[in-house]
Amino acid sequence: MGLPKFTRPKSEHEELSSNLYVANCGPAVGLTLESITSAFSKYGTVKGVYPADESGCRVIVSYHDENSAQSALKALDRCPCPDLGGRSLHIRYSVQRPQLQVVASDSVHVCLEASELNIPGIYLIHDFVSPQEEEQLLAAVDVRPWHSLAKRRVQHYGYEFRYDIRNVNTQHRLGELPSFVACILDKIPEFKKLNEAADLSLDQLTVNEYPRGVGLSPHIDTHSAFEGSIYSLSLSGPCIMEFRRYSNKESSNFIRRVVYLPPRSMLLLSEEGRYAWQHYIPHHKVDTVKDTVIRRGSRRVSFTFRKVRKGPCECDYSQFCDSQG
Template sequence: MGLPKFSRPKGGCEELSCNLYVANCGPAVGLSLDCIASAFGSYGAVKGVYPADESGCRVIVSYCDESSAQLAFEALNQKPCHDLGGRFLHIRYSVERPQCQVKGTDSVQVSLEASELNIPGIYLIHDFVSVQEEEQLLAAVDARPWHNLAKRRVQHYGYEFCYDIRNVNTQQQLGELPSFVACILDKIPLFRKLHEAADVLLDQLTVNEYPRGVGLSPHIDTHSAFEDSIYSLSLSGPCIMEFRASVDDRDTNNSSYSSNFVRKAIYLPPRSMILLSGEGRYAWQHYIPHHKVDMVNDNMIRRSSRRVSFTFRKVRKGSCRCDYPQFCDSQKVKQETGSS
């Protein structure tokens, strides 16, 4: 089930309920949900504390009974809360909206490790680069020209990725990968213990800059464009990466349904590197939800003002012959033309 949804009662702030809308309160102003629950717990049993919106500075405190909510309202509204550092709180009553039980609207549990996803071919290494290396990498790309897309900026190295055809022109090489990514390429062999893809010689890099709240639409990287292994390094800010595949032929452990898809998600902290290979690369769509705040299980994590990703790939020079023909543009062409 997803988080409960709340709204103002029709009768205004005088209409009692078990739930309080609390402004000037939340992770964005330095208050954790656990800390808020503890402070409001002085007035009665707190059922839960939830983000009221994506701002990170307004929450819903839900009590088990109306009398506790009334006590907290009278004690804290427009007054300093000593348990929250003397912060002045602005409180209104709120009511829970009934959730429509529509298949596919529930949220998905967020994994912290790739092994929890149970998707073959997906691996994650935390702290792949150091804080100092992160700063140097960001400074290096910021010293170079960016290309503006509709909602984000990009840089291409090795080969340019053409978004209109979702492929690369193998006849137009931009040059070698820049020297400033040597600290990344030198560490790729760390994946050898996890997957043989670490031996692939990478020759294409796309740098993406995502402003806060901007994500990436669901897609599978074109099979004929790139080889098996795709590496993506997250810098500057965190995000959630989700994966989805057809419900009919996918494992449904640790996942949620969305229409005809099964969904899984993983949290990508800054400086982590994720590898997509095998089934996870060829058969699962991956994307980044367009959120300003991500719920990582019971924790609300606010995205930073920017997130920069370094995505490394190996350009494919021939047709793809993977084991997933239903998702493969190379093999679909052969089927349509009757080629063997």
């Protein structure tokens, strides 16, 4: 069961509610949920304290009754709260709205290792590059031209990926992969120790720059565009990545798995994990990992390496395959 969701307050004169929307209050401004619960418990029994959004500086304080919420609002709204370091809070009523139910085989648990995902073909190596190599890689792409998409910027090397057709033009080669990624390619053979199917002859690179709060829509990389192994190096900022497995293209039910990608980690998608599971980066500014709130950096830059496919895909997952479907 996920956290309850609440409507954002429309005015300061809404009808009484047992839920309060509290601004300037939350983990991002140095307040723990426990300290917030303690401060508001003086006015009645607190049912729960929940994030109001992804900012980490606004919460919902939920009471069991409206009288407690009204007492807290009158006492604390726009007044320094001694129990919260003298912080001045901005409080309005809020109303819980129905939750959308996601059909999943398990609760949403953020894994720290790929082995916890239990998805064949997905591997993760932490600290794949050093902090110095990370700085050099970021400096190298920052002096090269970016192509702006709706919410992020990209660079393509080897072959251009066409987002309008979700494929590559194999007749239009841009050239060799740039020399500044040699420190990455030299370490790719490490995956051979983990996965015998790992493809080491990579010829296409897409560099993506995601501003804070921008993610990636759920998708499976086009089967006919690339061979089986896809490598994605995360730099500069952390994020979580969600994997979804549908029974078929028309199904609305899916299995969920989530993994944390720290900076400088390299993710390999191959086999079932590449061909049958969608991957997705939620559009969050804050992620919760093992009860710890982790703010995303001002940007996240990914280096995604692939091998361009020259013929049709003949994988074992025809229900998700554009070559066979």
